Amino acid sequence: AQKITQTQPGMFVQEKEAVTLDCTYDTSDQSYGLFWYKQPSSGEMIFLIYQGSYDEQNATEGRYSLNFQKARKSANLVISASQLGDSAMYFCAMRHNDYKLSFGAGTTVTVRA
């Protein structure tokens, strides 16, 4: 069974500091993809970053980087230089072979000025 675990229900971070959001997964697939999405209070799901299971380098997209540790089955998201607009819920997701996504429970990030 495919499973995504996010153990941090909520986090506070000071503006301009970095924050790491944890995500572990469980799968028996050899090929899979890992995603992070941001969901602000408006409800829209915003794609942030993607890591393929065969990618050797950690993915980076601007202030977002994904710390992929395949042996540990973890795919933590690092947001550097936090901004007030980063306050939102963040979801880790894994793509199955049939393109379906399994989502973690989410982590609410609140950035303090």
Add this chain to the structure above:
Amino acid sequence: GAVVSQHPSWVICKSGTSVKIECRSLDFQATTMFWYRQFPKQSLMLMATSNEGSKATYEQGVEKDKFLINHASLTLSTLTVTSAHPEDSSFYICSAHADRNPSDTQYFGPGTRLTVL
């Protein structure tokens, strides 16, 4: 690119009525679209997978007669909540799978907030 729209963004209806939600991929063709449901402060729950030209595949526990899905073209999928009741009140989000990009990313619509009185 990879923009997905949903209409309406919110709807309030009376119990017993049916509500149709549209999901469109605006700048790409989507052979597969997905419908999710989300309760407040919870994660997204996949309801069904919608494939163009064929019947939708529903997840376990989702009533197919209750949530009718039609994927009429490569850019449009609709979800109809039939005979809606207050327990159907939720946030419904669609996503479209873009075949063209290497990551096979799903791009999400802005969601539809349904309130059934």
